[in-house]
Structures are given as C-alpha cells and as structure tokens.
Amino acid sequence: MYARGETVVQLMERLAPKHFAVPDDKIGLQVGTLRKEMRRVLVALDVNPAVVAEAGELGAELIIAHHAVIYRPLAHLQTDTPAGALAADLLRRDIAVYVAHTNLDTAEGGMNDWMAEALELEGRGVLEEVHTDQLFKLAVFVPRTHQETVRSALFGAGAGWIGNYSQCSFNVEGTGTFRPEEGSEPFIGQAGKRESVDEVRIETVVPNSVRKAVVQAMLKAHPYEEVAYDLYPMDLKGRSFGLGRVGMLPAAEPLDAFAERVKRALNVPFVRIVGDPAKPIRKVAVLGGSGARYIRHAKFAGADALVTGDIDYHSAQDAEAAGLALVDPGHNAEKIMKPKVAEWLQARLREKGYETEVFASGIDTEPFRLR
The missing domain is CATH 3.40.1390.30 (NIF3 (NGG1p interacting factor 3)-like)
Structure with missing residues (x-):
C-alpha cells in the first residue's frame, strides 16, 4: 500500500510544522496535486531542471524541497522562460512540489x-x-480501571512535559454519573438507567504542537463511547523554537x-x-x-x-x-537536509506500513565554482 500525498505531507509536517515558518515564507504545496498515491518521493535542496529530470527517471510523483520553486511572484507563466519551462516540465511529468523552508530551519531536530x-x-x-508553543491543560474523566491505559496514551503522544520532567499529571478520584439514552452503546451500564462509576480525573499539560495527536490518542485509549474531557489554554509559556x-x-x-x-x-x-x-x-x-x-x-x-x-x-x-x-x-x-529528511520520512512511512520509498537527491545544485 502506497501513501497518498496528503499523508506524506502530514508526516512531513510532524517534523516541520507549518506554523513554525516565519511570516510570508513560501512553504507548502507549490506545484501539482497531493491527491494521489505516491510510490516514490525525492528530497531535494533546490528544484531545477536537473532535479526534475532526476525525479522523472526515478519515477517520483513528489519532490519535497527546502527552497521554493516559486519564490518571486509570477506575472505570467510563459514556457519560453526558465521559470515557466520548469513549471511546465513538472506539470508534464505530473510531479508535485512541496516546500518546507523556515519551518524546517526552526524545527527541533531540523x-x-x-x-x-x-x-x-x-x-x-x-x-x-520564532515561535513559542502555547500550553493547554487537558482534564479527562476515566473509569478507575482504565486510568493507567489512558495516562500512558497521553504521555506517549507528547503530553505531560514540564521543563525537564516528563509524564507529569495530577489525579483525583471521584464519582461520575450518567444515563445512557436510546441508541447508545455504553461501555458501562444500561440504556435508560442512571449509573454511578468510580472515576479518576486526570489532568496534564499539552503543548499546542501535539494537541491534536494527544486528544486523538486519548480518545482511542478511552473505553467510553462518549468521552468527557476539558481542554483550555494556559498563561504559562511553553518551549521556544x-x-x-x-x-x-x-x-x-x-x-x-x-x-x-x-x-x-x-x-x-x-x-x-x-x-x-x-x-x-x-x-x-x-x-x-x-x-x-x-x-x-x-x-x-x-x-x-x-x-x-x-x-x-x-x-x-x-x-x-x-x-x-x-x-x-x-x-x-543546507544540502545536509537531503539525507536527513529522506531518512526521517522513510522511517515514519515504514512505521505506518506504507511501501512508499523516499530518496535523497544526488544532484549538486551549488552554483559557485572556484578557479
């Protein structure tokens, strides 16, 4: 199974989130479409005719580049100009170009x-x-029997960091009440009857950069059909990037x-x-x-x-x-990014079970020579 372009980019943005970019930076999809399967991906510093030809020979449907292929505003797209000819070649070969620039520069591990x-x-x-991660407080109510499972899911997704301390949480025991209504499929109790359950309120800190992943992990690990949780912003400053x-x-x-x-x-x-x-x-x-x-x-x-x-x-x-x-x-x-990004992205695709292959460009795009 090959990953679709949207999936490849979602994984890439785990390494280089788009909100890490400086204002007005030219990042994201610049040419082509991501709405197709990607059998092969080429990672390049620059996109020039030689790199496009390399991608074509490789059979790559996507180029992930550090430098924008469209950097200056285009007043026209004439195919007898270098910029127009390059865009035409990419479109003719059906090769998409996605750019990660200052967001990759800023990223931790970038x-x-x-x-x-x-x-x-x-x-x-x-x-x-450039960017300070906003912190959120997540509070979720869990049956006592499943508290460790949910806590582990939260921590595994990136919640619970306070400075150099990880897996931080505060836990309060109490009684939760609910009545499953018609059409529900309760994990505990019967439809039409109010239930009282021994529950634990788990509170932990969640950086905005992993907020979606943490909530998804929590919902997946939680046994309830409908999960009761609160998520609200904090005034405390998170990590700086x-x-x-x-x-x-x-x-x-x-x-x-x-x-x-x-x-x-x-x-x-x-x-x-x-x-x-x-x-x-x-x-x-x-x-x-x-x-x-x-x-x-x-x-x-x-x-x-x-x-x-x-x-x-x-x-x-x-x-x-x-x-x-x-x-x-x-x-x-900056060509150091080619093998690094290729290795990182290939590992993430393998973890997800995709057969998509990622390659580092072998084209030297250094324009200067010494004599």
Missing part, C-alpha cells in the same frame, strides 16, 4: 540542529526565537582549524573566513542559509564565531569590527 550536530556543538540553544543554534565546541580551536572543521563537516568545497586565523573559537552560532542579519544576534549570544551563508562585504566588515569571526560555507551547505 536543519539548524543537523548543522550544529555536524559541527559537534554541545549545550545548544536557539539563536533567535527558533532560527539558528548556539553551542560550545568540545574544546577551543584556532579559527583556521575551525574553518576546516566546517568545510569537512558540511561537505562544502570551500569556505570564506572573516577574522584572525589564530583567534580561539569555542562558542559558535550556526544558521543555515543567508544569515548576515544575525551577526548582532550571534555577538549578543557571546559567540566567538558565526557559521552562515551569503555574507556580503559590508556585513563582513561589521562582524570584523565587532570582533566576531565568520565562516561562510555558502547557502548550499
């Missing part, structure tokens, strides 16, 4: 965590907060040696460096893509160096004046 892990950064934090990461190297090393680490870890042909080659680097900020505007964030975070792409001349001067070293591996360093 782009910036992968880059930080590759650099071996420890004790990581967020460079700039954001762009970039800040962490520590295992030990300080000179900027030149650190630059070699970046080049090797991110598998790029060259890096550009700003700063004294002998400067000791220990605390590092990293941000995939274009990160010149985060120089002040990195400096404020106490970083010795910022690893990011697309640094312009004047931003490099600003960093140099501020005493912040820069290592620019280029925008294409």
